[in-house]
Amino acid sequence: MLLAGLDGDARAYRRFLDELAKRLRAFLRRRLFDMHDHVEDIVQETLLAVHNARHTYRRDQPVTAWVYAIARYKLMDFLRTRMRHDALNDPLDDAADLFEASAEDASDARRDVAALLDALPDRQRLPIDMVKLQGLSVAETARITGMSESAVKVGVHRGLKALAARIRGQR
């Protein structure tokens, strides 16, 4: 599914992200048993990270290993910010069984990504809003905003990276 998504199949990519969201949720709920209200935030942050880093996936690599490394990185980053002095005793190894469980029911995230998107500069916010949220093509977006097509693409790309940085900054 990921491979089809990487080759431009948006529906396959969407199914991949949906499945990933459920498994991440279960994985994080087990790890963050005392911080459940943060789980959805980290699910969203990890999904964004997976999307922003999708060009780093090597085709001969097991998808689980790649996704797990990203999830673990974001989780460690979150924990490092929240628990400055507590050493984490829980060993974060054993990737194989970590994505077996699946959690359908998403709670509400504490942080509103939509609000963060609104705060981006226009050259990033407009392309993201039109291409990603409204589903317009790059050409249409370029025509409406007066930006060049490459500026639209760069705006989406940099805007999503800026979004990830703002999420990190808010923690």
Place this chain on the structure above:
Amino acid sequence: MKTDDLVAMLATGADAVDPRAVEKRFALALALGLSGAGILMVALLGVRRDLAQVAMTGMFWLKLAFPAAILGGTLSVTMRLGRPGCAAGMGWLVSALALAGLWLGAGAALVAAPPALRPHMVLGDTWRVCTLCVAMLSIPAFCAVFWALRGLAPTRLHQAGAAAGLLAGAQGLLVYCLHCPETTLPFWGVWYVLGMLVPAALGALLGRVLLRW
């Protein structure tokens, strides 16, 4: 925003990914790093006047082989560490072997030489400036390699930073060899290595700060 909406947003209009994105990024970084070092070298230090003659000697190519090997090894490690879940691979071993080879050769040369000559074999004529020059020539490569890594997703930040710094150092050293007149392995074994370790240490220290995503 609900997660479901976020997923919809991410999947909408998602372009196909270039399967050689990582390789292209590093190819560009290497080109920029080496040419940056080259420009600095020509402008500030000057190419060695006897380059044409010395390019015929084995010693010259042996000298180049060392940073070339380190460059190959650390390039492999840095590219792999830019991908989440990818092990560092054989690159560290290749670099360690090159270093061990140099140090063994340097040790053998020192042992074989009469004691009176040994200090000069180690210090040469330029020991005071060598390390600094190599480190300085690594600066463009340092910026270029970190730019490349920042566009990827390294998950082991200290190791990736160290590898990137050493890769920059190897590029600086490679270019420096076109200027440096020193021909003794003990000299290379000390000052060339130190010259590469400066950006490597800097990279390891700054990795956490520069490579977060």
